[in-house]
Amino acid sequence: MSGQDITQGATQRGPLHGVRVIDCSTVFAGPAAAAYLADFGAEVLKIEHPNGDHARFFEPVHHDVSLWSKLVNRNKASITLNLSTDEGQALFRLLAADADVVVENFRPGTLERWNIGYERLAAANPRLVMLRVTAFGQTGPYAARPGYGTLAEAMSGMAQLIGYPDRPPLLPPLALGDNIGAITGAFAVTAALLNRERTGAGQAIDLSLVEPLLAVLGIQTLVKDATGQTLERQGNRVQHLAPRGAWKTRDERWISVTVGNDNTFRSLANAIGQPDLVDDPRFCSNRARLAHVDEIEDILAEWFGAQSHRDAIETLERHNVSCAPLYDAEQLLDDPQFRSREAFVRLADDELGEVLLPNVIARFSATQGSIRFAGKPKGADNRRVFVEQLGLTSDELQALTERGVV
Template sequence: MTNDHGPLSGYRVIEAGTLIAGPFCGQLLGDFGAEVIKIEDPTHGDPMRGWGAEVGGDHLQWQILGRNKKSVTCNLRTAEGQDLMRQLVGSADVLLENFRPGTLERWGLGYEELAKDNPGLVLTRITGYGQTGPYAGRAGFGSVGEAMGGVRYITGDPDRRPSRAGVSLGDSLAGMFSAYGTVLALLGRERTGRGQVVDTAIYEAVLALMESLVPEWQLAGQRRERTGSILPGVAPSNTYPTADDSQILIGANRDTVFTRLCTAMDRPELAKDARYASHAARGVNQHELDDLISTWTRSLSAADALERLHADGVPAGLIYTAEDMLQDPHFAAREAITTLMHRSLGEVPMQNVTPRLSSTPGELQWIAPDLGQHNDEVYGGVLGLNESERTRLAREGVI
């Protein structure tokens, strides 16, 4: 089964990544039609197979990271395993890996070596610090990349230690930028006929999101600090409590929108109050204004407050949990959450493909495969190894 109309249909990706950054890149490419062949250690497979919430022996995060992929086992620390990888890469458009720099080269699988037989190959490499520079050889996880890239310092409340975002932000950003870079390299190949190396450093993927943080310090002498749920000088834009112990987010910092908020609150006079009449004034009186809005939201249920806000055109929304997402009619109408069938779990809900393309959309085809599920299909069908040879390789621990 393949997504023949996906924009990456016809491209073959060999994924040798583990954990999140590399596999998330592979997931994104697979979502849009690429044939993703995931190389896994024969003994344990990708560590993500054993991470996160577990139901009946199956770990749920793996079901998403492994979707739309084919799993083959290969011991890359053996000469025969390296030869199998070389053969697979010879038939591929992309090799995706997130080993430490130099690992592929030690195995005789460096780019120069692979490109001799496959000059159109795109090698996408994800590491903590990139392939060059004094830190290149260091072990690097997404959390360290978040710290070095700047997002950890500015995340959380100002009176507490820097906080984690709640998801593996650094890894996921690196995976997204790597998918973007891979597609750019494939487009470049259309013009030149040659592949290239895509070098993604996790800390640089995080750094790319840091807006004007660097020039603010260098040119204005201002250092961004943790500010909790507010953006200093931009008001009102915060979370507010309701009578039923919910939290809603209101973003009404623009003058015209603030006027509509005042109407929804039955306090139209606030829009003309000198303390709140302009963006700058609201920023100066931010905390006082938040207190006024909180007094109003506490008098209403979340549903009633949001009904009033939406009726008056004020951007606002509930702070969603997974339960809220699964019950929301807008999520349902757009199929933002869909399901894939698992052999023992039944229907597994998960986020759908994004973005949406009108003519060549992405598609969820199958849930994460079992370890080595596609050994026969790939080693037999792609490489032409007969059954007795595959049996021998399995017996010797190569696959």
């Protein structure tokens, strides 16, 4: 395990300090978008059903606590509220009247059916920005379908491009579509807040999880339209440059190398002790290397297979070759680059004692974001929000709890 010291969380104000966000979304894409906003200083209030958000029941679980919930609900206050009840909807409208942003990811029409849709909320708070995250968008023939990021990865063409040509397509082994959607959603919210500063008006944002992936994979449709060709699975290869891949060393470890141009190929050829490769007509240009990718990969496989991992890395780095080891989690946490940049922060936690979370995804020179605490227990801030902020009495809060509203 990493030896990072436990921190109490930074106290500096991030660039989104003062922005109030209500996160009533579930599982990953919506909550992760809200978490990114929270990382950069937004005051985020997580609202979940009294039974708990679905993420609280996802594995892996440690000491009966979902680690996913610790990650995706970091830096958020936590309350419970049943939005399908009239009383819950009334309380939600009170909270939204004073909010800058609402993040939701219910099926289209659900919030409207609960009388807390954007038009209803914006009538009382015209500066409100609402991020609406769904699999397929608020409109179109698929709008009403249930969906997860996995479906976006499938339909976008991503899965069709992952894997080897003689094997089935592969879905990513993590919530990649959700997280790309989350980063896109956080970006869209900040753009809408900037526009609000200029116009004074909020707006609703319709974010389909498929469409950010279409942008990421835009070359596949551009190629199809321009040439009629369909990109195919190629394992670790890509169609636009060569060599690119991962090679196994003598001690059964792996190193990734990407050659982006002829100069970097020259560096690679010198590193493996075969400088004449740059004049070989099979490898003298990127187009030539792509046409003879099997041959150059065989040459690299032979060289890597004769080297130890340490020697190969040192040789490649000495010749300025773009390379990196393929890490597992233990190796990642022990890397001096990530330690020096504090890429992970270890925090005290009331439920688990301590947790290790990734640090903010971008470093600001003047208004740095921070990871201040992990996801809280369900309803940890109920009293503060309902009694101290909204003015309910303790008896009223107890009655709402007994009726399943809170």
